[in-house]
Amino acid sequence: MSKMGISTVASYRGAQVFEAVGLDEEFVATYFNGTATKIGGAGLDVIAKEVAARHTKAYPASGIAASHRALEIGGEYQWR
Incomplete structure (x- = not known):
């Protein structure tokens, strides 16, 4: 955001200087509302399914939490 000359959240809100990629x-x-999306993609049903699957994996019914190293990174992009 700072590269666009936007330094505070207040000045960023409503600026609409981005597009939604991968969302229907x-x-x-x-x-x-008002955000451009040219590619399309996942809807609320897909997002809910993925969140539920990740939650189940992180907090299994057995009550024994998985080690953080046992969890998948997920997605194509990640911080480096």
């Missing part, structure tokens, strides 16, 4: 139009229209 209905989801973006509902939760990110």
